[in-house]
Amino acid sequence: MSETSTINLGPSANPNAKPTDFDFLKVIGKGSFGKVLLAKRRSDCKFYAVKVLQKKTILKKKELFFHLQRERSFLEPRARFYSAEVASAIGYLHSQNIIYRDLKPENILLDCQGHVVLTDFGLCKEGMEQEETTCTFCGTPEYLAPEVLKKQPYDRTVDWWCLGAVLYEMLYGLPPFYSGDVSQMYDNILKQPLQLPGGKTTAACDILRGLLHKDQHARLGSKADFLEIKNHVFFSPINWDDLYHKRISPPYNPNVAGPGDLRHFDPEFTQEAVPNSVGRTPDLNTSSASTSNAFLGFSYAPSEDDFLS
Known part of the structure; x- marks a missing residue:
């Protein structure tokens, strides 16, 4: 399955963020185009929800x-x-x-x-x-x-x-x-x-x-x-x-230990294995023209040949 993650860390963050900057911990959701993973950035241990998109599906279909x-x-x-x-x-x-x-x-x-x-x-x-x-x-x-x-x-x-x-x-x-x-x-x-x-x-x-x-x-x-x-x-x-300034107490407290606490996520997702391909960062210079052009503007767009498993 060919997959690519779109990582948006905000305007002040490193625009060259790549999958190897993160530890992908759990699958926490699914949609029509792919999965959402709980990820922890290695440099500062901050948590992010990272959407992983199935490129072939996108091309086909144009809490x-x-x-x-x-x-x-x-x-x-x-x-x-x-x-x-x-x-x-x-x-x-x-x-x-x-x-x-x-x-x-x-x-x-x-x-x-x-x-x-x-x-x-x-x-x-x-x-x-x-x-x-x-x-x-x-x-x-x-x-x-x-x-x-x-x-x-x-x-x-x-x-x-x-x-x-x-x-x-x-x-x-x-x-x-x-x-x-x-x-x-x-x-x-x-x-x-x-x-x-x-x-x-x-x-x-x-x-x-x-x-x-x-x-x-x-x-x-x-x-x-x-x-x-x-x-x-x-x-x-x-x-x-x-x-x-978040001085108003929310009407509902999730009662979790922190951003890594997944008790409110469906076990159907969290028990699923994180795809090994997500954490790989291939040489983008080898990307085929057709694939790279289709995903211009994505944070991370490897070639189809980099995901054969």
């Missing part, structure tokens, strides 16, 4: 929500805390002229203290000024904004739609326009009015209507971006400075 699945939905204070931390992360990305474009439950994890960690930046669009738009069709079906489905130019407000979809799911247990039939779900996103079952506060319903407005130019966040979200009444109980 928070573990708890949500178990509990079905969250009460408003818990949903408010998580959505506030997610909004803060999105607001920071926007301040750096980055649109995230793939906000969904699977990309929101909890750290060992219970704070939100946003992951998987593979669909990010960089260099997006506030008024700039893009047209790439990408994202996850349940969380696609109407303008993306229409293949219209869209801007950073696409992330606020996704925040609304995630918040809705936290409060109600399913995405807002969900259907098992994808075509029907797309039709719901484009045409059906937002349904808000009873039992939620006026503030919660109001922010959902604002974030899930089908017109991106009238959507909450379309005028002042993150500032509009911060100032909405739904978040009035949040002290944003305390939130930023």
